[in-house]
Amino acid sequence: MQLFLALFFLLGIPSGAPEIHSLKYFYTGSSQVPNFPEFVMVVLVDELQIEHYDSNTRRLVPTQDWVNEAVDSQFWDRNSNLALEHQQWFQPNIELLKQCFNQTGGVHIVQKMYGCEWDDETDEVVNGFHQYGYDGEDFISFDLKTETWIAPVQQAVPTKHKWDKDKAKMAFDKNYFTSFCPYWLKKYVEFGRSSLMRKDLPSVSLLQKTPSSPLTCHATGFYPDRADLFWKKDEEELHEDVVRGEILPNHDGSFQMSVDLDLSGLQDEDWGRYSCVFHLAGGQEVSKRLDKRDIRTNWKTNDGGLDTGLIGGVLGVVAVLVVIVCIIGFFVYKKKHPKGFRATNTSETSSSSGEDPAVKKGSSEEQSMLKTSA
Template structure:
């Protein structure tokens, strides 16, 4: 689960991460899949069906301008990793005394770089069937084994000091350099920041009040309710960040207003916060709430006009249908005393 494995990431830094998934006996899914992400934007893809590493962003093709054999060389590296991963998942199954069924073995590695402080953090960890299996402590160059079945691997890998030193060098030196290069290539996409439109929605008078923000980018953002200057946590339900069709994102947060006094409404506001410090705030005002249970006077008048228009159209259609069936019939259009149109044949 990528969401679980990225729970340790900070939101302020830029990131380069690779997620590797090995599958055993999983129907309609490749045995091996590898994806690369820069700041949560997918940049590369490789799987055991195609056996080719491919670019997922146009600006990533600039890498080949510097190194024409880049994609071919990296495809060969991924193929070796694929074979290694297949052996690793069989070892894990033996450790857990498993012979059949489908199983997932994952690896996540990469780095975060804060472009303001120049601080770098490296990550390298493994998961098996959705649980942590091994986690590298980059500073101490030791492996942490959350489960007993991973202890033999921990001891074996910690003997190889040269490999540990290389992993630390890659995560703290080489990875950040690649990240900086990718950010420069895709700056227009990666550094994009869009603020959302924020709306207040309510289905019925007894429903929670929803603050909905849509059209923001990137998805490192937060949406919350405040009373005066204090963030609210009680009577609040926050939804997940969801993608829009245009690549932007949306999210919502509900507030229970059933016990809210009229004089207190102005003390509440919905605040959207985008990573980097930009904010949009919308104060709670009944006049701004969009509902499907009431309309203002203008909307009511417009609705009446449409009803009248539809009535006229109905009369015209009825007239032509009647004339077609009764060429010699008599049709009269009367106006009732209430002002509504009536068609009488």
């Protein structure tokens, strides 16, 4: 289940300082993706997945035990039905967009992301965001500060003009991002604070695939994702001959990352001058000195035996995530320009209804985007 999180971590929205909390909702409808549901919805608080729904199970479920304490007993039934409504309009969206692009097959993705950020110390709403995309490319997004829709592609301009003129909807959207969404974010933070504010240090390993491969420093099991991993030489951080990897999610909600160091030209007597350092937000660190005896390889162990399963087991997890991420588009909306897109209304419920703001009923907004853009 946590592999779905790999779809959503390069969206370009910063995690923020420790006192900034975020609530994010992701919908992904897909076509012809092997071994992947046609529709997936996940809810994240401070990058931690708390709810999940997909078209295979057709059931919205908590992925953190404390979420049950924040909702009423009918919450999951009510919102599972609403999630099913969203599932039913994602597939027609894909078919419409395929027609717009004269596409007959292949992998296609329709996506939606929205949410808000709130400052726990000042009690201010820091940001609200609402974005749509097709096949990895931005289609249209809402700018809360200017209260206008932004069309990064020409095909979205008609939709932008139509939605900008709808003042009633605009007022409701503003209220959603400044009131309703923060209401649920505060509620989730209240009940999940102990989990959300936890800090876990990782295990750090030195890995090398072949004798000529770069040396990988791999850190896994840390939380939260506000962290850094880097190589140092004589206490000075290295920027040359270093390749940083992205922070990726683990199945248990923790995170992993890696940083490669080019060993070509490194003299034996200099090995002890290098170290890999993991730094977690708040100042906690883990440091591992470069030592040949500590390097785990895919070609031999220190006693000369084969160790073919090691990097395949550790870095292989990363490889699987990357493959899935590439197939789905990694939810960064950066590949193709859609001519049509049917959006979901963000303006149906009140905080007293008990409905999660992630799951909303469809509205005329969906149809208006189709008619305007297609």
